[in-house]
Amino acid sequence: MKRIGVDVGGTFTDLVLWDDDGTVTVHKTPSTNHDPSIGTMDGIKVLAEQAGIDPSEIDMFFHGTTVATNIVLEHNGSDVGMITTDGFRDLLHIARKKRPLNYSNYQDLPWQKWQLVPRRNRRTVPERIDAAGNVITPLDEEAVRREVRVLRERQVEAIAVAFLHAYRNPSHEQRVKEIILEEYPEVFISLSSEVAPQYREYERFSTTALNAFVGPKTSTYVANLADKAAAAKVGEDVHLMTSAGGLVTARSASEIPVSLLTSGVVAGLLGGCAIGKASGFPSVITLDVGGTSADVGVAPDGRLRMKHLLDTRIGDYHAMIPMAEVDTIGAGGGSVAVVDEGGMFRVGPRSAGAYPGPACYDRGGVEPTSTDAMMVMGWLREDSFLSGTMAVKRDLAVDAVREQIAEKLGTSIEKAAMGIFTILSHSMTEAISLHSVRKGYDPRDFSLVAEGGAGPLYAWQIAEQLSIPRVIVPGHPGITSAVGLLTTDIRYEVPTTVWTASDDPDLALLQSEMDRLATEAGDQLRADGIPEQDVSLERSVDCRYVGQGYELRVPAPAGEITTEWVQQVADAFHEAHGRTYSQRFDDKSVQLVNIRVTGVGTVPHVEIQEIESGGTDASGAIKTTTRALFWERDSADPVWVDTPVYQREKLLAGNTFTGPAIVEQFDSTTIIGIGQQATIDKVGHIIIERASA
Structure with missing residues (x-):
C-alpha cells in the first residue's frame, strides 16, 4: 500500500510518499497561496515521478493545511450574517468583557476591530429555549424568513445561526436551516448545534461565526482538491487533519471547516510521537522550528493532551473546538535580531520571512536573523544550504551581524552571533518549560524530538538547559508534519x-x-x-x-x-x-x-523501517571539516573548533561520534555540541546524549 502525506504551509508544501516495502520519498515545493490545491497536486506529480510510480497508484491521501488558519489570522474571510435570539445581538461584541491591556483607555479590542460578523448583519428573531431544552418562546418563522431575505439582499456568503441553549434542544436552529435552504440555498450555513453543541454562549457563538467566516473559502479549497485528486485517481478520498489530531473526510471538513484550525501544527506533534515510539522513547517533547515560528508540544507516553475549551483560541478569537495542546511562539530561522533605541538586544518575534529573508539570502534583506548568526558561526555552509540547491552568501550575514549587532553592543562578532542564537533558544526553552514543568511534567522524563528545518540546530542547547536526557532527530526532520499525517486514524x-x-x-x-x-x-x-x-x-x-x-x-x-x-x-x-x-x-x-x-x-499506519547496520565507526560518513563556533556547557566564551561535517545519508545504524559535530542533509542541519555524543539507532534516528565522563 502506498500512502502520501501532504502538509501545506505558508511558504512550502511538504510531501512524503511511504510504501509498505519501506521506501520513503520526500519532496518540498513552494506553496501556491492563491490556490494551495495547485501546488499540492503539482507536488504529488513530481513526488510520484521521483518514486517511479503513477499518481493513480497512491492508495491513501492524507492532508494537513493552514488555509483556514491563515484566513483567520489575515482577517480575509467571507462576509457573514448571523441569526440569533432576541436580546443577544451584541454577544460577539461584548465577549467576556476582558481587555488585553487592563488599564489602558486607548486600545483596540481585536474581536471588535476585526469583527467576524458586522453588527448590521447580526439579526435577531423571537425564540427562546431554556437550559433544560424546553421551548419558552416558539420560533417566529416569518421573522426568520424576513431576516434571511435581508441577508440575501446584502449578498452575505455565509450565515451563522446561534440560539440560546441550542446545545440542549437544536430544533429551532434546524428549522432555521430549512428556511435558509428555501430562501437562500447557495449560502454557506453554520449552526451552533452542529459546530459546538456545548454550553458557554459567547464561545459557542464565536466558534459558529468562525466556522461561517472560514467556511466558503475553505470548503471551496477542499472541494477543488478532492476533485483534482479524484481526476488524478490519487487515493480513494482526501483525508484532512483536524486540530484534535484525527483525520476527517473531505465531506466532513467542508461542513465544519473550523475543525481544521492548527491542522499542520498537530501533525508535527503526532509525527514526533511516532518517532519517539520507534526509537523506544514514547514520552516526547516536540520542537518544530520553521522560518517564522516554533511549535512546542508535550506528549507523555506518546499521548496527546487536549487544551481546555476556554484556551482554544486562534488568533484573536475563541474557537471552542477540540484542540491538541500545541503552542506556537515567534521564533524561527527568519527571526530578526535588533538593538533597539534603548540599547536592548532582542530577537524575534518579527521575521524576515522568505522574501526578502535573511541577509545571507541575497534577496535585498539587510537585517540580521538567526539564520545569519548560524552562517557566522559556521554551522550553515554556503555550498550545503538545501544540499547546495540554494545559493547563500556568508559575507552578507557577517556584515549584517557586525554592523547592526556587534558594533552597537561593543562586542565581538562571535559573541553577537552566539547571543542571537542564545536569546532565541532561551525563548524556546521557556515555552517548553511552560508546557511541561508548569503543568506537572518533569522534562527529565522526556525525550526532545527535533523537527522542522531549524529544530535540529537548536535542540542540543535546549536539552542542555532543561536537562532533557536525549534529543531524537528523525530521518527527515523538515517533513515531520507530513509524516505525522500518516500516523493517525x-x-x-x-x-x-x-x-x-x-x-x-x-x-x-x-x-x-x-x-x-x-x-x-x-x-x-x-x-x-x-x-x-x-x-x-x-x-x-x-x-x-x-x-x-x-x-x-x-x-x-x-x-x-x-x-x-x-x-x-x-x-x-x-x-x-x-x-x-x-x-x-x-x-x-x-x-x-x-x-x-x-x-x-482505524486506517493503516506507517511503520518506520530499520536501516542497514554499520558498526560504531562513523568516519565513512565524514565529507569535510569546517571551522565552527562552539562553547562548553554554561560557558559564555565561544571558541573556533575544527568540526567534522557528516553526510546524513551515509550514517548507518550503530554509528557513534562525539561533538562538536555537524550533520547535513537536504531538509535540515543537526548540531551536536561539545560534551555530547550522537548514536544512530536501528531506525536511522540520531540520538544525542551527554557523553559518558
Whole structure:
C-alpha cells in the first residue's frame, strides 16, 4: 500500500510518499497561496515521478493545511450574517468583557476591530429555549424568513445561526436551516448545534461565526482538491487533519471547516510521537522550528493532551473546538535580531520571512536573523544550504551581524552571533518549560524530538538547559508534519452538556446521552465507508469540582453507566486535578459537565523501517571539516573548533561520534555540541546524549 502525506504551509508544501516495502520519498515545493490545491497536486506529480510510480497508484491521501488558519489570522474571510435570539445581538461584541491591556483607555479590542460578523448583519428573531431544552418562546418563522431575505439582499456568503441553549434542544436552529435552504440555498450555513453543541454562549457563538467566516473559502479549497485528486485517481478520498489530531473526510471538513484550525501544527506533534515510539522513547517533547515560528508540544507516553475549551483560541478569537495542546511562539530561522533605541538586544518575534529573508539570502534583506548568526558561526555552509540547491552568501550575514549587532553592543562578532542564537533558544526553552514543568511534567522524563528545518540546530542547547536526557532527530526532520499525517486514524468527536454531580448522578440522562453520541459518531464513520470491524468508540468527560468555573477532561470507561462508573470518572478527575494544580479534594463532589464520544476509524499506519547496520565507526560518513563556533556547557566564551561535517545519508545504524559535530542533509542541519555524543539507532534516528565522563 502506498500512502502520501501532504502538509501545506505558508511558504512550502511538504510531501512524503511511504510504501509498505519501506521506501520513503520526500519532496518540498513552494506553496501556491492563491490556490494551495495547485501546488499540492503539482507536488504529488513530481513526488510520484521521483518514486517511479503513477499518481493513480497512491492508495491513501492524507492532508494537513493552514488555509483556514491563515484566513483567520489575515482577517480575509467571507462576509457573514448571523441569526440569533432576541436580546443577544451584541454577544460577539461584548465577549467576556476582558481587555488585553487592563488599564489602558486607548486600545483596540481585536474581536471588535476585526469583527467576524458586522453588527448590521447580526439579526435577531423571537425564540427562546431554556437550559433544560424546553421551548419558552416558539420560533417566529416569518421573522426568520424576513431576516434571511435581508441577508440575501446584502449578498452575505455565509450565515451563522446561534440560539440560546441550542446545545440542549437544536430544533429551532434546524428549522432555521430549512428556511435558509428555501430562501437562500447557495449560502454557506453554520449552526451552533452542529459546530459546538456545548454550553458557554459567547464561545459557542464565536466558534459558529468562525466556522461561517472560514467556511466558503475553505470548503471551496477542499472541494477543488478532492476533485483534482479524484481526476488524478490519487487515493480513494482526501483525508484532512483536524486540530484534535484525527483525520476527517473531505465531506466532513467542508461542513465544519473550523475543525481544521492548527491542522499542520498537530501533525508535527503526532509525527514526533511516532518517532519517539520507534526509537523506544514514547514520552516526547516536540520542537518544530520553521522560518517564522516554533511549535512546542508535550506528549507523555506518546499521548496527546487536549487544551481546555476556554484556551482554544486562534488568533484573536475563541474557537471552542477540540484542540491538541500545541503552542506556537515567534521564533524561527527568519527571526530578526535588533538593538533597539534603548540599547536592548532582542530577537524575534518579527521575521524576515522568505522574501526578502535573511541577509545571507541575497534577496535585498539587510537585517540580521538567526539564520545569519548560524552562517557566522559556521554551522550553515554556503555550498550545503538545501544540499547546495540554494545559493547563500556568508559575507552578507557577517556584515549584517557586525554592523547592526556587534558594533552597537561593543562586542565581538562571535559573541553577537552566539547571543542571537542564545536569546532565541532561551525563548524556546521557556515555552517548553511552560508546557511541561508548569503543568506537572518533569522534562527529565522526556525525550526532545527535533523537527522542522531549524529544530535540529537548536535542540542540543535546549536539552542542555532543561536537562532533557536525549534529543531524537528523525530521518527527515523538515517533513515531520507530513509524516505525522500518516500516523493517525479517522476521528469524529461528538460532545454534549449534561450537568450532573457525582454525589447524585442522573444515570438515566448519562446513559441516554452517551448512547445517542455513540450512535452519531458511529454513523459518521459508516458514512465515510469505514468497515464495522475498524470502528471503535472512546469516551471522555469534562469535570470540575462543584463551584469551579473551569473543567478538566478525563477519560471515561466503557460499559453501562452506573454509580461505580461515575465514581471511576470522579477518581480520574481527582488525579488529573492533583497533577495539574498540585491539589486534590477527594471529599468534594465532582460535577460532570460535558460528555464526549469519539468515534475512531482505524486506517493503516506507517511503520518506520530499520536501516542497514554499520558498526560504531562513523568516519565513512565524514565529507569535510569546517571551522565552527562552539562553547562548553554554561560557558559564555565561544571558541573556533575544527568540526567534522557528516553526510546524513551515509550514517548507518550503530554509528557513534562525539561533538562538536555537524550533520547535513537536504531538509535540515543537526548540531551536536561539545560534551555530547550522537548514536544512530536501528531506525536511522540520531540520538544525542551527554557523553559518558
